[in-house]
Amino acid sequence: MNEWTTSLRTGLPIAYDGEQFTVAEIEGRRILLRQTGVVGAPKLRQVDISALLAHPSTEILVAAPAEEAAPAAVLCGLTDDEDDELTQKVRHVQEVLTGYRLGDAVLALDGEPREDYAPGTPMLHRYAAKAAELKVGESTIRRWITAFRTAGPAGLVHDRPARSVVERADARWVEMARSVLDKRVKSSRPVRNLILAEIAERLVKEYGKGTVPLPGRTTGYELLKQLAKGTNAFEGSTKGKRSIANAPQGTYGRLRATRPGEYVVLDTTPLDVFAMEPVTCRWVRCELTVAMDLYSRCIVGLRLTPVSTKSVDVAGVLFETVRPREGPEAGPLPYCGVPSTVVLDAEKLVDRDGQPLLPSVAAETIVFDHGKIYMSKHIQSVCAKFRISLQPARPMTPTDKPVERWFRTISQGLLAALPGYKGSDVYSRGESVEDEAYFFIDELEMIIREWITLVYHQRHHRGLCVPEVPGLKLSPLEMFEHGVTRAGPLRIPARPHLALEFLEEVRTTIQHYGVEVEGLRYNGDGLNDYRNQPSPYRGVEAGKWPITVDPGDITKVYFQDPKSRKWHVLDWEHGPAVNGPVSREALVYARKLAKRTHRFPDTQRALIELLDRWGVGLTRDGTERRMALRLSQQRLRLVGEDDAPADEDVTAALPSLRRLAEAGGPGAPTAEEVACPALHVIDDVAVPPGGDDDESDEIDAAFPGDDIKVVPDEEDYYADVWETR
Known part of the structure; x- marks a missing residue:
């Protein structure tokens, strides 16, 4: 027994399970512990000696030497030459102690x-003999013997650590250097x-001139190299420097899911490829918002938006996780059921103006978490109904969002x-x-969905594993x-229409023709029992009925019967005349175009509106431009190929030609002639070389058609008198 061991005896003080005891009795493997340091009768506990020593809280309360480096840590760092030198030194020490270089007579060598x-x-x-043999002092041999008896071969290792350039420098200089580098995290290189x-x-300035010794130029560069190692302070990208600075300083944790649908991670990122805007065929940036099931790494919802992400896009992704949409030919995305927790980025889920996106499908909002995410009371109620927790990720902490790595996967x-990869x-x-x-x-969103279905979901994922295998x-x-298979069935909505509660709600009255929402009329058989009746709902808009609206498709709205639910x-x-869904933005944009039309535009106004209509307006601000880009596809669907007016219809609709056709009379063009005027080839011989060919009697003759008196309608005649020419 030495200083590193102690005997198990009665009276030995021990800390166990958060309390202090002394050993009262020892009987075979059983030990009786008596509690100490308490008022009143002490508590007795009997434990097995194996359980006592195996418990992580057990501590023997006796004096012990200071902790030293483990022998394995000392020996494993030796080079081959240093290991051979240590082996020879150990043999010399064993020969002094036992007479045999290998330490035992059974292993005796020749001689x-x-x-x-x-x-x-x-x-x-x-x-003395060994000192003379090795040509060292006797004190060196004595020191070797003492170290070998204390720590074995590890005690013979030269343990003086090599001091790095940072350890040799003045601590005040090193501290100041770290402070300066920390302040440059968000600055340029x-x-x-x-x-x-x-x-x-x-x-x-802080210590005075000459107080702190300054390193030389070369040493200073070496110090900065060591201090900035792994921080991208002087090399690499500055974006990586900021990301490294935001990484946790302690142990990296992991958000672990035990079943599909337990955690759904939501994030958005700018896409590394340019798309084409349908109206002007110009390039446009895109942003991709995805929802990933943390357990299986399956993508359960996504939305591709031009320029910047809007709140309806993020809400649409969350809506898709609860109610999956019909997929392309490759098949729909996997359905992981109603998620238990939605993890979102509290910093990145904002639009171009910094406004929060998830989920703002109702008007009233409250500040949630770090002041960056606005959660509506409506959406909190819906999530509570589905038992969905909304868990914001820590700001600027990439390790909280495993979907970050997926963005690199799809990019590469x-x-x-x-084409258009940037x-x-x-x-x-x-x-x-x-x-x-x-x-x-x-088209780009369809390509991404097909790649996810056919490639990503089918290939090996290095981040997935089963601990048992x-x-x-x-x-x-x-x-x-x-x-x-492991966790059991998924959580799904009891009724598919429950997912409609995620959408926006507006209040309006029910008339005999239906309901009117933002100037659009909707009708259906579900309103038959409530036409021209006030609603039973009370509040600020008492008497009006709640109508659920999907901002991404205004061709239909949803009404919940208050009796049958x-x-x-x-x-x-x-709606039947529209080829495909129409968003609310398309409606707003179409109304703006209608307000800007002129019956008799001048050339300058015509040029401005022409450029504005095709996306390069002279006066359009950035907000209108982004909205036009987002609506370009819907604008193309507003008028189908069959509904496009023909060129002759446009020509016949000109006011002057229409009035001329209606007047009739000899020489007046018919409607067909107005719509398609004929071109006649005139013989060059029949045309005089020049001059006036009217006869004197023809000058005073009446103009053909003057004998027919046409009285124009007074209202039509003065309808455009105040119009700007």
Whole structure:
């Protein structure tokens, strides 16, 4: 027994399970512990000695030497030459102690034991003989023997650690250097020479001139290199520098899911490829918002938007996780059920103006978390109904959002192969990549969905594993199936229409023709029992009925019967004439175009409106431009090919030609002639070479058609008298 061990005896003080005890009795494997340091009768506990020593809270309360480096940590860092040197030194020490280089007579080598180290030889003689043999002092041999008896071979290792350049420098200089570098995290890449000068000036200001020794230029550069190692302070991208600074300083944790649908991670990012805007065929930037199931890494919802993401887009992704949409030919996205928790980025889910996006589908909002996410009371109520928790990720903490790595996967796996790929940063961007934009926004979203279904969900994912079967390769779909088999059935809405509660609600009256929402009339059989009746709902808008509206498709709204609680679809009266869905933005944009039309525009006004209509307006601000880009596809659907007016109809609709056709009379053109005027070839011989060919009697003759008196309508005649020509 030495200082590193103690005997298990009665009276030995022990800390166990958060309390202090002393050993009262020892009987075989059982130990009786008596509680100490309490008022009143002490508590007794009987434990097994194995359970006592295996418990993580057990501590023997006796004096012990200071902790030292473990022998394995000392020995594993030796080079081959240093290990051979240590082996020889150990053999010399064992020969002094036992007379045999390998430490035992059974392992004796040829000629052992030698005369100077034979058994019975005094130790002082052995010290002197070994010192003479190795040509070192006897004190060195004594020190080797003491170290070997204390720590074995590890005690013979030269343990003087090599001091780094940072340890050799003045601690005040190092602290100031770290402070200066920390303040430059969000700045552009600094210059080392200027950083050294700034450190010197700050030290002089704080401690006085000449108080803190300054390193030389070369040493200073080496110090900065060591201090900035792994921070991208002087090399690499500044974006990476900020990301490294935001990484957790302690142990990296992980958000672990135990089943599909337990956690759904929501995030948005600018896409590394340019798309094409359908109206002007110009390039446009896009943003991709996705929802990922954390357990299986399956993508359960996505939305691609031009320029910047809006609140309706993020709400649409969340809506898709609860109620999946019909997929393309490749198949729909996996459905992981109603999520238990939605993890969102509290910093990135904002639009171009910094307004929060998730989810703002109702008017009233409250501040949530760090002041960056606005959660509506309506959406909190719906999530509570579905038992969905909304968990914001910590700001500027990429480790809280595993979907960040997926954005790199899609960029390298799909987007890099598409025309218009711009790279992940300005260093990776090619020349004039905007001109290579080829796919429309809806086509690009369809490509992304097909890639997710056919490639990403089918291939091996290195981040997926089953702890019970190490090394098993799994795809997201296989992991999804494994999770369903392991955890049981998914949580799904009891009725599909429950997901409609995520949408926006407006209040209006029910008339005999239906309901009117933002100037659009909707009707359906579900309103038959409530036409021209006030609603039973009370509040600020008492008497009005709640109508649920999807801002992404205004061709239909939804009405819930207050008696049966059944949902009814109300169709827009002009919905059948529209080829596809129409968003609310398309309606607003179309109304703006209607207000700007002129019956008799001048040339300057015509030019301005022409440029404005085709997306390069002279006076249009950035907000209108972004809205026009988002609505370009819907604007094309407003008028189908069959509804487009023919050129002759446009010509016949001109006011002057229409009035001329209606007047009739000899020589007046018919409606067909107005619509399609004929061109006649005139013989050159029949045309005089020039001059006036009217006869004298023809000058005073009446003009053909003057004999028919046409009285124009007074209201039509003066209708445009005040119009600007």
